[in-house]
Amino acid sequence: xxxxxxSESAFYAVSALLFAASVTVTVLWCASMSAMGGMAMPGGWxxxxxxxxxxxxxxxxxxxxxxxxxxxxxxxxxxxxxxSMLRRYRRAVGRPGDVGLGGxxxxxxxxxxxxxxxxxxxxxxVGVLLATLEMQVxxxxxxxxxxxxxxxxxxxxxxxxxxxxRHLECCRRAPVGSESLRPGARVAWGHGMRLGMHCTHCCxxxxxxxxxxxxxxxxxxxxxxxxxxxxxxxxxxxxxARVIGILxxxxxxxxxxxxxxxx
Numbered sequence: 109x110x111x112x113x114x115s116e117s118a119f120y121a122v123s124a125l126l127f128a129a130s131v132t133v134t135v136l137w138c139a140s141m142s143a144m145g146g147m148a149m150p151g152g153w154x155x156x157x158x159x160x161x162x163x164x165x166x167x168x169x170x171x172x173x174x175x176x177x178x179x180x181x182x183x184x185x186x187x188x189x190x191x192s193m194l195r196r197y198r199r200a201v202g203r204p205g206d207v208g209l210g211g212x213x214x215x216x217x218x219x220x221x222x223x224x225x226x227x228x229x230x231x232x233x234v235g236v237l238l239a240t241l242e243m244q245v246x247x248x249x250x251x252x253x254x255x256x257x258x259x260x261x262x263x264x265x266x267x268x269x270x271x272x273x274r275h276l277e278c279c280r281r282a283p284v285g286s287e288s289l290r291p292g293a294r295v296a297w298g299h300g301m302r303l304g305m306h307c308t309h310c311c312x313x314x315x316x317x318x319x320x321x322x323x324x325x326x327x328x329x330x331x332x333x334x335x336x337x338x339x340x341x342x343x344x345x346x347x348x349a350r351v352i353g354i355l356x357x358x359x360x361x362x363x364x365x366x367x368x369x370x371x
Contacts, residue, residue: 115209123191130184137177141324151250158323159239171232178228185333189340190220193303212296219300227308231319253367256320261360263313267353275310276349279340311336
């Protein structure tokens with residue numbers, strides 16, 4: 109086996125192991141959260157324990173726990189499509205005898221998931237603030253099911269926009285410019301962060317759905333992961349993204365109708 113083939117095999121093996129480990133930890137974490145139950149709220153819905161402190165926890169500890177959970181979850185959800193982008197990066201920048209390619213690939217992935225980690229850092233205090241308001245204002249809590257339906261509809265509409273298409277194409281093609289072809293850890297990290305920015309923009313609507321439906325809901329995670337992977341990797345990805353958008357609009361409308369007592 110040539111060095112290049114050996115490096116490629118190692119890349120896929122490490123990716124598979126990382127994916128398996130992240131899925132396993134995510135499932136175990138979700139199971140432990142489910143065992144704790146949730147808080148029944150006015151309006152007939154249940155608040156996730158992800159936005160609450162565990163007994164004896166400080167808010168800093170709770171935030172760190174959430175961000176750690178979020179990162180592992182994002183690795184499990186995004187790695188299937190990220191592997192394709194990393195493969196294109198490796199083939200664009202790899203040179204015969206390039207012993208540093210593996211390290212630069214790790215830095216690209218680290219930069220990518222750093223962006224997702226920052227999103228988790230922002231999501232936690234926002235989620236805690238909304239959860240606090242919902243517990244203190246019953247009228248606000250009762251409006252949550254309708255708000256969830258509206259967010260699902262907005263996410264669906266976002267799937268149909270040119271903005272979504274532009275960022276989706278960046279994720280599908282994973283462009284590697286002349287700057288990214290230069291060696292160096294800083295360049296690799298920067299390329300990973302650019303990929304992460306495109307990805308978070310592309311997944312904005314689907315991520316919002318995950319946050320409002322249930323950040324630790326395995327079914328929601330599986331559906332969002334399938335949607336992201338299909339629109340990134342399938343040959344007809346743009347068409348799939350639009351179909352997903354239409355389905356989300358219809359689903360959101362159904363949620364609103366049922367929440368309004370008309371279902």
